[in-house]
Amino acid sequence: xxxxxxxxxxxxxxxxxxxxxxxxxxxxxxxxxVTSALLAVSMVASLLxxxxxxxxxxxxxxxxxxxxxxxxxxxFGFVVDQVSAIMMVTVTVVSxxxxxxxxxxxxxxxxxxxxxxxxxxxxxxxxxxxxxxNFVGLFIGWEGVGLxxxxxxxxxxxxxxxxxxxxxxxIMNRIADLGMLMGLFLIYxxxxxxxxxxxxxxxxxxxxxxxxxxxxxLFIGAMGKSAQFPLHTWLADAMEGPTPVSALIxxxxxxxxxxxxxxxxxxxxxxxxxxxxxxxxxxxxxxxxAATMALVNNDLKRIIAYSTLSQLGYMFVAxxxxxxxxxxxxxxxxxxxxxxxFLGAGNVMHAMHDELNIKKMGGLYESMKVTAILMVLxxxxxxxxxxxxxxxxxxxxxxxxxxEGAYVLWGAxFLGAGLTAFxxxxxxxxxxxxxxxxxxxxxxxxxxxxxxxxxxxxLGVLAxxxxxxxxxxxxxxxxxLPEYTMHIPHSTAYLLIGGTLLIALSGIGFAVYMYGKKGxxxxxxxxxxxxxxxxxQYYIPQLYKxxxxxxxxxxxxxxxxxxxxxxxxxxxxxxxxxLVRLGKGANGMQTGNLSTMLRWxxxxxxxxxxxxxxxxx
Amino acid sequence: xxxxxxxxxxxxxxFAIGLVGVMxxxxxxxxxxxxxxxxxxxxxxxxxxxxxxxxxxxxMFAFFIIAVAASEVAVGLGLLVLWYKRTGSIDLDSLQMxxx
Numbered sequence: 020x021x022x023x024x025x026x027x028x029x030x031x032x033x034x035x036x037x038x039x040x041x042x043x044x045x046x047x048x049x050x051x052x053v054t055s056a057l058l059a060v061s062m063v064a065s066l067l068x069x070x071x072x073x074x075x076x077x078x079x080x081x082x083x084x085x086x087x088x089x090x091x092x093x094x095f096g097f098v099v100d101q102v103s104a105i106m107m108v109t110v111t112v113v114s115x116x117x118x119x120x121x122x123x124x125x126x127x128x129x130x131x132x133x134x135x136x137x138x139x140x141x142x143x144x145x146x147x148x149x150x151x152x153n154f155v156g157l158f159i160g161w162e163g164v165g166l167x168x169x170x171x172x173x174x175x176x177x178x179x180x181x182x183x184x185x186x187x188x189x190i191m192n193r194i195a196d197l198g199m200l201m202g203l204f205l206i207y208x209x210x211x212x213x214x215x216x217x218x219x220x221x222x223x224x225x226x227x228x229x230x231x232x233x234x235x236x237l238f239i240g241a242m243g244k245s246a247q248f249p250l251h252t253w254l255a256d257a258m259e260g261p262t263p264v265s266a267l268i269x270x271x272x273x274x275x276x277x278x279x280x281x282x283x284x285x286x287x288x289x290x291x292x293x294x295x296x297x298x299x300x301x302x303x304x305x306x307x308x309a310a311t312m313a314l315v316n317n318d319l320k321r322i323i324a325y326s327t328l329s330q331l332g333y334m335f336v337a338x339x340x341x342x343x344x345x346x347x348x349x350x351x352x353x354x355x356x357x358x359x360x361f362l363g364a365g366n367v368m369h370a371m372h373d374e375l376n377i378k379k380m381g382g383l384y385e386s387m388k389v390t391a392i393l394m395v396l397x398x399x400x401x402x403x404x405x406x407x408x409x410x411x412x413x414x415x416x417x418x419x420x421x422x423e424g425a426y427v428l429w430g431a432x433f434l435g436a437g438l439t440a441f442x443x444x445x446x447x448x449x450x451x452x453x454x455x456x457x458x459x460x461x462x463x464x465x466x467x468x469x470x471x472x473x474x475x476x477x478l479g480v481l482a483x484x485x486x487x488x489x490x491x492x493x494x495x496x497x498x499x500l501p502e503y504t505m506h507i508p509h510s511t512a513y514l515l516i517g518g519t520l521l522i523a524l525s526g527i528g529f530a531v532y533m534y535g536k537k538g539x540x541x542x543x544x545x546x547x548x549x550x551x552x553x554x555x556q557y558y559i560p561q562l563y564k565x566x567x568x569x570x571x572x573x574x575x576x577x578x579x580x581x582x583x584x585x586x587x588x589x590x591x592x593x594x595x596x597x598l599v600r601l602g603k604g605a606n607g608m609q610t611g612n613l614s615t616m617l618r619w620x621x622x623x624x625x626x627x628x629x630x631x632x633x634x635x636x
Numbered sequence: 637x638x639x640x641x642x643x644x645x646x647x648x649x650x651f652a653i654g655l656v657g658v659m660x661x662x663x664x665x666x667x668x669x670x671x672x673x674x675x676x677x678x679x680x681x682x683x684x685x686x687x688x689x690x691x692x693x694x695x696m697f698a699f700f701i702i703a704v705a706a707s708e709v710a711v712g713l714g715l716l717v718l719w720y721k722r723t724g725s726i727d728l729d730s731l732q733m734x735x736x
Contacts, residue, residue: 610732611732611733612728612729612731612732613728613731614659614661614662614728614729617658617659618659621655621658621659
């Protein structure tokens with residue numbers, strides 16, 4: 020089994036290194052094929068491991084001793100248990116689909132080989148993150164995916180907006196990573212180890228207030244990676260990267276790392292339900308907050324990005340309330356349908372020659388039937404309609420909120436479900452149906468390559484059927500994760516399901532009616548204050564710009580001009596010019612005359628003699 | 637009675653004479669003489685101290701120095717003759733080709 024583990028882990032790395040060999044060369048189809056094939060190998064290995072760890076078995080290997088200093092010792096170890104197996108399968112399935120899709124999507128791009136190198140490196144980092152058996156390995160993977168995310172958001176680095184967005188994402192994550200790092204230090208300080216097993220065994224002997232601090236610090240790290248409020252602005256801007264990247268990194272895998280961290284550290288969060296409740300509240304807030312921003316946005320990819328944000332909020336609600344397996348389940352189903360949605364958006368973008376404004380599309384159904392069908396499937400799954408994947412997982416989260424007696428959270432999520440249904444179908448209606456706005460711009464849309472659609476098909480199937488895995492999934496992961504018991508009566512549960520279905524259906528119906536029959540909302544609404552507030556993302560980016568970036572720039576300029584140039588640089592300059600002057604003075608000794616040189620030699624000899632005689636240390 | 641001190645004083649005086657010669661003389665030949673005086677000052681010291689302690693190592697060392705000095709003078713004088721043939725002068729102040 021160890022071989023399978025190593026195959027799953029290192030196949031993406033091999034692909035990345037292979038593609039990197041040709042990084043500076045013009046496009047070679049081979050790099051795309053090799054990386055995709057290696058990813059497929061990794062996927063097969065992950066699936067075999069998933070089959071193997073069923074039950075109580077798990078694979079635990081130690082590659083070598085990694086850091087060893089005094090009593091501090093961290094082996095480079097990996098573990099495949101129920102949680103990491105699920106994550107591995109999710110990541111590799113989506114990654115393989117995205118790799119194959121990218122061969123078509125990046126067809127005409129100059130950086131084809133470089134792109135595949137980055138993409139596979141990302142998958143490798145993600146595998147390290149989810150397979151590590153200690154917090155330090157997790158942190159390395161965490162930073163690795165952050166780096167690859169930076170590289171890929173800024174893939175078209177000649178565009179100012181792309182490089183800006185890449186830096187924004189990186190810096191926001193760095194802020195959060197500081198929190199996480201401090202959490203790790205605190206764990207080591209309290210427990211004396213960073214191995215999961217050792218930490219979770221001994222965490223109950225740590226004072227509850229300290230555990231709460233650890234929980235909060237780790238969650239700050241999760242907030243950055245999973246783009247929770249107030250560190251959420253980077254995710255929407257990250258849409259500057261190529262669309263398959265958005266599908267893989269900023270929807271399916273990397274942004275869910277925060278949720279994974281909370282699930283993985285569940286023994287810590289179980290001790291501190293107050294912190295868990297805070298996480299759930301923040302999650303519910305983000306779920307609604309992001310959904311409202313998605314309502315009015317006209318950017319195809321940003322709508323889906325806000326939707327991702329909102330769904331991450333749902334996952335945090337489940338994780339915060341102690342229903343870890345439900346959070347993981349939603350993570351998995353969400354990965355399937357959200358990456359499908361993004362890949363569909365990529366097809367639309369290609370067809371529309373990189374136009375992103377959905378107001379300029381419309382009527383694309385006729386020319387892109389398969390993409391349209393796949394995106395409608397994904398949207399229904401996202402909206403949570405029976406029997407699609409999103410229904411099972413999202414409904415469970417609402418039930419959990421109700422079950423915990425957190426009716427405010429439940430209300431928020433309920434509202435969020437309606438909003439989700441509405442904005443998903445607003446997008447579908449504006450893009451695929453209605454008037455053909457794009458004809459005014461002289462664009463003739465075309466369907467994507469067949470193999471690109473083939474790559475999307477498995478995700479489409481999973482988006483439809485993944486919900487039916489619920490029973491098996493539950494049995495599988497609860498051997499590791501704690502069981503969550505519902506104590507609301509069945510009748511209430513059915514009522515809740517019915518209510519959620521109803522609001523989702525009415526959201527869809529409303530969107531279809533407004534954009535299908537009536538051809539959109541009247542123009543005066545766009546002048547309304549609420550609309551402006553939402554379309555400007557609650558003015559939060561402006562707030563960050565005015566409140567943080569501008570003062571910071573002022574301080575930086577002040578420090579640069581007065582401290583750096585006048586003190587630090589000056590000190591260095593004085594030392595240098597002093598040495599130059601000394602050299603010029605000493606230059607007089609070098610006459611080239613043997614006599615003079617001999618005299619200096621004697622002077623040196625005498626000096627040394629005097630020192631030798633009189634100097635007593 | 638001539639004691640160790642006397643020998644060492646003589647050696648010191650010879651060393652001082654040699655040192656002054658090295659510093660003051662402008663004639664290359666004289667420089668060689670001064671170097672010989674310096675070396676022999678050391679020889680005198682070695683021989684005297686060796687006798688004083690009854691240890692032959694010092695005298696052996698003095699022999700080594702004599703041998704080294706002889707070879708040094710042989711090479712040095714050879715170079716000196718060559719130099720004189722080229723430039724017609726063995727004045728130190730004329731030896732300034734390497735001045736930067």
